[in-house]
Amino acid sequence: MTSFNIDPLIPEVLTLCLACIVLMIDLYSKNREKQTCYLVTQIGFAVIILYLIGNIWQEKTITYNGTFVVDYLSQILKVALILITGVSLVYARAYIRERRFLRGEYYSLSVFAALGMMIMVSANHMLTLYLGLELLSLTLYAMIAMERNSQLGAEAAIKYFVTGAIASGFLLYGMSLLYGVTGHLQLDSMSDVIANLSEHSLVAKFAVIFVVAGIAFKLGLVPFHMWIPDVYHGAPTSVTAFVASAPKVAGFGFAFRFLVEGAQPLSADWQQLILIAGMLSIALGNLVAIAQNNLKRILAYSGIGHMGYFILGFYVPEAGGHSASMFYILVYSLMTLAAFGLLMFFSRIGYEYETLEDIKGLGRKNPWYALMLTFVMISMAGIPPFVGFWPKLEIFRALVADGHWKIAVYAILFSVIGLYYYLRVIKVVHFDEPDREFLFLPSRSIRFAITFNCLALLILGLIPDSIYRYCVLAFG
């Protein structure tokens, strides 16, 4: 290392400063609404996004003794991560105020989580990866448990903590084995060493299985999905919206950095695991969601199914699978954010709109937001012209282009089964008679954000290239 250049790290440094500033403001702010914390967080996010957009790294640069990598992919993912975090805070504000756990820490924890995710997608070293992952996980545990009086919330936090710790254990075990085999922690040099290993490097294969298990835990792929429904259900909806969206994007970055950039020579081994996990997730997610009556659980199982489609892109990298996966995960987080945002929007003091009965006949009483919910559901089901269709198409295209049309048929048939429970939500909203009054009194900013978010699903569906172009560029 000849000279120390801070430039690649500036977004992370800014985020860290922002987290600390928000903490400080919280300490001295007398305002119970924590208006300043909120505003500073959002302005800070806007500044970081502007900085990232203004300083896109075209060249892949590995720096800081090989621990950190900056490239087009990492920049795009960071923009997406901060954007998602920011929007989830817009939705969360009224919700957490009404539930009386509006504290400045909520904002600073979110910023810390964003920092962790930014580190994850920029890591080129196993320790950096792990550092980012743990920073994210620890903040999420705290956020889930923040609603102190909620039993479900506490249960969800414990469950998430225990399973998350096991997953981290898996990851660490796999990483240490890989370090033992290759003598490297740095991902690109590790990849070179593995490529030159003898054919029978059983330990390396063994290690990669542990790593895949850890990643599957974090993404919520079958058979490591058990925590998802309980955590999504138990956590306060504002936190669920966050947990279900941004960390998935970071998880994509994690999987790409580790599996593709670090363990590409072992791809023959991990791709099989990914394929099986993906196919099982598609089946289980879509089938079990049918039996659910709670919207948060429906969305949790649908999320498991979506992760299955998403991960199939890793199986066919030559046909553009990675950009398809990236497209999928970005669109998925946009849809999830809209779905949980609407749930938060419907909920009010002392009452959660969670089950299908709660939203019965919404279309009669509040046609506009019923229509927005319909948009989200149709988009999730993958019906064109909504944006949810295009990443599915891309995944299928990549599968067929690589000769795996049978897998594509399998996946597409389960999407028909999945359609049923999305339609069930629409049915309850539009076709059933309302049996209660709906009183939504949210602020204008939330109404605006929700409407914008849902309409984006339609508008981006009409111009799919607007997102996908960046996904293609990210993988050159």
Add this chain to the structure above:
Amino acid sequence: MIYQVPWLSLLIWLPIIGGAILLFTIGESKEKASKWIALLIATSTLILTIPVYLAFDPLSHALQFVEQESWFESVKIQYYLGVDGFSLPLIILTSFITVVVILSSWNSVKHRVALYMSAFLMLCGLMNGVFASADAILFYVFWEAMLIPMFLVIGIWGGPNRVYATLKFFLYTFLGSVLMLVSLIYLGIEAKSFSIGDMQRLPMSLEVQHYLFWAFLIAFAVKVPMWPVHTWLPDAHVEAPTGGSVVLAAIMLKMGTYGFVRFSLPVTPDASMYWSETLIVLALIAVVYIGFVALAQKDMKKLIAYSSIAHMGFVVLGFFIVFSLIENGRFDAAVMGIQGGLIQMISHGFISGALFLCIGVLYDRIHSRKIEDYGGVANAMPKFAALFLLFAMANAGLPGTSGFVGEFFVILSSFQVTPWYALLAGTTLVLGAAYSLWMYRRVMFGEPKNKDIASLNDVTTREYCVLVSLAILVLLIGIWPAPLLDIMNASVEQLVNCGVKSKLSLEGMCSE
């Protein structure tokens, strides 16, 4: 000058955007305003088809009014529109039926009128999109998107069992079409372009064609619907509001048979030839067996729904007898078979639409669709009785009505394959007359089963105009089908002479 206006885009987007504006700006409180605006948009769309019809060159089989823009650049999916002799009549039909539907629902829809009207406007635009797409993925987008407004129409304004019917409708048709998506993706990768024309020119082995053919067949057979995947249709028809039934019968079913001439025959000609006998048998089962099923119905809408399945069987028959005719060198008969199928599509659009409107007229007054609840209606509603009779006769295939032309063409050309086909297909004339006229007799004549019938009002001016305009078209095509045939002719001949040639090797293929 006339070619510089994006006519097809206007035909697609005017109703869609109009519907969206109607929904978002007028709101649900102003019922009257939304009806008038919907009518205005639908009529403008219909008027827009006139220049397209006039400027259409009937001597060319090439796509006309082509609009080609890059859309999804990274995967080479284009916004690529164009019409030929197959699609132009269907676009005109769609635009016309939409006006009819909006007029016919004027007073029968009571709640959420703006949403209802905008759903039909959007349906119109999306179905125009299906027929105008020359890019396979664009086609698929319109094909699927169209299910959403229909799902809402049946589910919100439908009858008591509407939820079951609409879910069945959506899941059934979606299940059918997802396999088509995989085929389209495969073809797009092989042809290195998603343009339908390039797919049609792609040589393929027979094995690949088999897979593709079946994937397409499942998608289109569900839509047509062919026996044995027809069961969603009676449920959907019975539960749908009148407007929904009209659009389903008049246009949506045609999308399946349109798929046959656009994809199955030209993209997989060898597999289509291989399976043509099977398809003919399925079509004949639809004609004969479903004809008997229709005879046994007690519900008027169900009866017309089953008769639709039988009539659509004729279209499939007309398309698939082509192969044995070409083998025997009878190109004229082959052309006639396809023409017969196409005329049957248009004619059935008018007749079934009109019959569902007639049932709607009765339902608005008596609130029953059961045949046994009626009787003696003719005394109270003479004007209606005359029009209803005309449509029932046309449904039975009476010469002089449009129903006759298509069926006659198909029977005539199938006679040249084997008289047995013609004989079985010909039973429809008997069965059709039986179920149509028997229903007519029980509903319109005899003793009134219901005390309200005596006090029925005859059709209003609005209903009268709608039914008379349909009657004029039914008679016009029946007496003078030449204008319709002229439009189709070049495309049909191209399909018979070129499109269905074997694709197994490059030599056999047409060079255009």
